[in-house]
Amino acid sequence: MDVREKVGRRGARLFKDGMLVNLGIGMPTSLSNYIPEGIKLHFQTENGAIGFGPSPEKGYENPYLTNAGANPLTILPGGCYFDSATSFGLIRGGHVDATVLGVLEVDEKGNLANYMVPGKLVPGMGGAMDLATGSKMVVVVTEHCDRNGNPKILKQCRLPLTAKESVDWILSELALIEVTKDGLVLREIAPNTTIEEVQAKTEAALVIPGEGVKLMEY
Amino acid sequence: MDVREKVGRRGARLFKDGMLVNLGIGMPTSLSNYIPEGIKLHFQTENGAIGFGPSPEKGYENPYLTNAGANPLTILPGGCYFDSATSFGLIRGGHVDATVLGVLEVDEKGNLANYMVPGKLVPGMGGAMDLATGSKMVVVVTEHCDRNGNPKILKQCRLPLTAKESVDWILSELALIEVTKDGLVLREIAPNTTIEEVQAKTEAALVIPGEGVKLMEY
Amino acid sequence: MAKIITADEAAAMVSDGDTILVGGFLAVGSPEAICDALVSSNVKNLTLICNDTGWPDRGVGKLIMNKQFKKVIASHLGTNKETGRQMSEGELEVELNPQGTLIERIRAGGVGLGGFYTPTGVGTPVAEGKEIRVINGREMLLEMPLRGKFAFIKGFVGDKHGNLRYQATGRNFNPEIALAADIVIAEVDHLVDFMDPDDVVTPGVLVDYIVRRDI
Amino acid sequence: MAKIITADEAAAMVSDGDTILVGGFLAVGSPEAICDALVSSNVKNLTLICNDTGWPDRGVGKLIMNKQFKKVIASHLGTNKETGRQMSEGELEVELNPQGTLIERIRAGGVGLGGFYTPTGVGTPVAEGKEIRVINGREMLLEMPLRGKFAFIKGFVGDKHGNLRYQATGRNFNPEIALAADIVIAEVDHLVDFMDPDDVVTPGVLVDYIVRRDI
Numbered sequence: 001m002d003v004r005e006k007v008g009r010r011g012a013r014l015f016k017d018g019m020l021v022n023l024g025i026g027m028p029t030s031l032s033n034y035i036p037e038g039i040k041l042h043f044q045t046e047n048g049a050i051g052f053g054p055s056p057e058k059g060y061e062n063p064y065l066t067n068a069g070a071n072p073l074t075i076l077p078g079g080c081y082f083d084s085a086t087s088f089g090l091i092r093g094g095h096v097d098a099t100v101l102g103v104l105e106v107d108e109k110g111n112l113a114n115y116m117v118p119g120k121l122v123p124g125m126g127g128a129m130d131l132a133t134g135s136k137m138v139v140v141v142t143e144h145c146d147r148n149g150n151p152k153i154l155k156q157c158r159l160p161l162t163a164k165e166s167v168d169w170i171l172s173e174l175a176l177i178e179v180t181k182d183g184l185v186l187r188e189i190a191p192n193t194t195i196e197e198v199q200a201k202t203e204a205a206l207v208i209p210g211e212g213v214k215l216m217e218y
Numbered sequence: 219m220d221v222r223e224k225v226g227r228r229g230a231r232l233f234k235d236g237m238l239v240n241l242g243i244g245m246p247t248s249l250s251n252y253i254p255e256g257i258k259l260h261f262q263t264e265n266g267a268i269g270f271g272p273s274p275e276k277g278y279e280n281p282y283l284t285n286a287g288a289n290p291l292t293i294l295p296g297g298c299y300f301d302s303a304t305s306f307g308l309i310r311g312g313h314v315d316a317t318v319l320g321v322l323e324v325d326e327k328g329n330l331a332n333y334m335v336p337g338k339l340v341p342g343m344g345g346a347m348d349l350a351t352g353s354k355m356v357v358v359v360t361e362h363c364d365r366n367g368n369p370k371i372l373k374q375c376r377l378p379l380t381a382k383e384s385v386d387w388i389l390s391e392l393a394l395i396e397v398t399k400d401g402l403v404l405r406e407i408a409p410n411t412t413i414e415e416v417q418a419k420t421e422a423a424l425v426i427p428g429e430g431v432k433l434m435e436y
Numbered sequence: 437m438a439k440i441i442t443a444d445e446a447a448a449m450v451s452d453g454d455t456i457l458v459g460g461f462l463a464v465g466s467p468e469a470i471c472d473a474l475v476s477s478n479v480k481n482l483t484l485i486c487n488d489t490g491w492p493d494r495g496v497g498k499l500i501m502n503k504q505f506k507k508v509i510a511s512h513l514g515t516n517k518e519t520g521r522q523m524s525e526g527e528l529e530v531e532l533n534p535q536g537t538l539i540e541r542i543r544a545g546g547v548g549l550g551g552f553y554t555p556t557g558v559g560t561p562v563a564e565g566k567e568i569r570v571i572n573g574r575e576m577l578l579e580m581p582l583r584g585k586f587a588f589i590k591g592f593v594g595d596k597h598g599n600l601r602y603q604a605t606g607r608n609f610n611p612e613i614a615l616a617a618d619i620v621i622a623e624v625d626h627l628v629d630f631m632d633p634d635d636v637v638t639p640g641v642l643v644d645y646i647v648r649r650d651i
Numbered sequence: 652m653a654k655i656i657t658a659d660e661a662a663a664m665v666s667d668g669d670t671i672l673v674g675g676f677l678a679v680g681s682p683e684a685i686c687d688a689l690v691s692s693n694v695k696n697l698t699l700i701c702n703d704t705g706w707p708d709r710g711v712g713k714l715i716m717n718k719q720f721k722k723v724i725a726s727h728l729g730t731n732k733e734t735g736r737q738m739s740e741g742e743l744e745v746e747l748n749p750q751g752t753l754i755e756r757i758r759a760g761g762v763g764l765g766g767f768y769t770p771t772g773v774g775t776p777v778a779e780g781k782e783i784r785v786i787n788g789r790e791m792l793l794e795m796p797l798r799g800k801f802a803f804i805k806g807f808v809g810d811k812h813g814n815l816r817y818q819a820t821g822r823n824f825n826p827e828i829a830l831a832a833d834i835v836i837a838e839v840d841h842l843v844d845f846m847d848p849d850d851v852v853t854p855g856v857l858v859d860y861i862v863r864r865d866i
Binding site for chain 2: 461462463464465487488510511512513514515520523524532534535536537539540543554555556557558559560561562575592602603604605606607608609610611612637
């Protein structure tokens with residue numbers, strides 16, 4: 001299992017039946033491959049649809065039906081379309097039950113930074129700020145450290161924020177961490193690691209809960 | 219011709235082809251009977267339709283298609299329905315070209331009062347405040363004096379206002395008056411009256427324009 | 437999938453003191469079966485958010501006649517004299533809003549906005565106690581969002597996924613109300629398996645329960 | 652009746668320095684024929700309000716490549732590197748908005764509101780210079796309305812009365828943009844005589860001109 005599969009399998013089990021879910025582009029999308037049986041989710045794309053299905057076969061694309069990355073979609077029975085004001089009304093109004101986002105940095109207060117690096121070209125935040133601010137549950141999925149081995153889970157974000165105090169769960173190939181008022185609570189660790197290794201690779205202090213840290217299942 | 223027909227005939231000639239128009243209940247509705255040939259208007263009802271036609275024949279009413287007074291309507295080809303947020307978005311956003319309203323009082327600043335009398339039961343303003351505030355052109359149609367012969371066109375409204383400085387035209391059975399920054403300009407008088415009589419029945423001072431006062435045509 | 441229930445089951449969820457939003461304009465587009473069930477359940481001290489108080493024998497007016505409200509937030513009461521009587525005798529608190537402001541406050545509550553500035557009501561009794569601010573050279577009032585515990589709405593056609601479509605002027609307050617409550621219950625005239633996704637007005641994910649009229 | 656014109660006639664109405672709003676999300680639901688005509692007309696120093704700057708060969712991106720904008724207000728630029736180049740070399744002013752804030756600002760401009768409070772952007776670079784206010788215990792930013800001179804929108808089906816209907820995710824910014832400009836020009840794939848009034852998404856009274864794709 002690579003990082004995407006590990007994160008995808010564990011992340012998908014955070015959902016409950018009937019949830020309205022928005023998955024960011026990249027690693028977050030991988031969760032959709034591992035939805036447990038008996039769990040039916042409604043997927044939203046912020047450009048204006050709920051209930052989309054798999055990618056269409058080649059030759060059957062509808063140029064008017066795409067996801068937020070302009071890739072062709074299909075729609076399932078029971079799905080619906082709406083305009084952008086309604087779409088972000090759903091997002092900001094708390095009607096989206098769960099959003100899964102990638103990050104550059106996340107910190108112990110649940111701050112997240114994923115849209116700009118000062119000095120580099122800023123492509124824009126798109127819908128990320130609204131999704132991180134408005135969704136009932138915000139899940140961050142990420143490799144535990146960056147390419148240089150430095151922690152991405154910090155005491156305090158250094159990059160400009162995408163949203164303030166909004167993350168509920170942080171999921172990496174090493175750990176599942178819950179963001180609480182008392183700090184980052186380590187809920188689960190991967191089978192191939194230790195609490196000490198996870199803490200060593202995390203800048204913020206991890207809280208070990210009284211009921212113990214579980215072994216992550218996939 | 220009674221007052222309604224006089225006001226209806228002259229008022230209908232204030233419209234230009236293609237205008238989106240909202241007519242209040244009562245005397246304002248009478249304008250729709252006298253739209254000149256060649257002038258096509260779009261009528262809005264604030265409960266959510268544009269392009270309604272005459273009342274349906276008995277037995278052909280649709281319980282879901284009514285005007286703001288809950289009376290049955292028909293819809294013409296080219297008409298459309300929408301929700302109340304859109305309806306008042308059109309009204310407040312300046313997309314309604316003309317609104318015709320009845321009044322209790324109107325004054326030389328274009329203030330209007332038509333929804334409450336202190337001490338009496340207040341039925342509520344409904345859509346009147348939005349219509350008077352948002353429409354591009356606000357026309358007040360009224361009997362020139364109240365039942366006791368007292369002026370309704372005042373220096374300053376005494377009743378609580380429906381909207382501030384929003385009236386463009388005042389039309390009665392005696393006169394057509396334009397509300398301008400320089401005061402109430404008397405544009406037309408009815409054939410059976412004089413400038414002196416109109417002024418005597420009007421509390422606010424009337425401005426007589428340099429180009430003269432026209433005789434009202436029906 | 438929206439759960440299909442009876443009108444009585446819908447009414448039984450409501451407790452004394454709850455705030456309810458009800459769709460409809462002079463009872464056109466109001467959920468009549470749910471209103472009847474609320475009268476039967478006799479739940480009391482409710483706060484109502486609705487365009488108007490209907491007629492004595494139609495829409496939320498039936499609950500007015502049964503004295504089930506302690507407070508009403510509406511734009512118009514003229515078609516139900518009992519509302520006026522309760523108000524003038526101090527039995528009922530009434531807050532009147534311009535209709536466009538009322539629907540926009542409900543929308544703000546539903547889409548997560550903290551309030552908005554509108555020119556409607558400036559210089560009128562509606563402005564009393566509200567912040568006034570000049571924006572782009574025009575005086576504006578600050579109006580705050582509205583929400584409730586229950587939304588009772590009325591669709592013409594619903595599908596098993598909860599998607600709704602309205603007919604003609606029966607749409608009115610229903611789509612915004614569906615966004616502004618914790619629990620949304622839709623009464624529908626007709627229930628179908630599913631509809632064209634471009635035809636949906638209220639997304640099914642907003643609707644928790646459906647009450648059928650067609651059985 | 653909306654007047655039927657060609658894309659070139661639409662483009663010819665635009666003058667140097669005008670503000671235009673253009674529908675579409677990564678060019679899906681953008682009026683391509685009008686964009687082509689605007690490139691041909693070579694009008695300059697425009698301000699663009701649009702979700703994004705499309706692709707180098709699709710949507711408003713074609714006008715970016717032709718350097719027709721002095722300012723862009725958008726939520727995302729990542730699919731058109733030329734936008735970033737012009738921005739970093741100081742040829743183009745760019746104002747980035749969260750997508751939900753951008754569409755709501757356009758809506759506010761279209762429906763006559765003077766601004767609104769939103770939680771989106773609090774604690775981020777978006778909050779710089781903006782009023783912050785605590786409403787119902789939550790920090791909110793004041794965001795102001797946006798409008799322009801022209802709205803260029805794209806419908807799937809239009810009728811001779813100007814009524815429009817969209818398909819799937821081609822709807823996006825188009826309905827709100829149609830409210831927020833002095834002159835609204837809709838490009839449509841198909842023109843019909845009229846449509847079911849319950850099927851209309853954009854009321855025809857908002858649409859001044861129609862550009863047909865089906866002839």
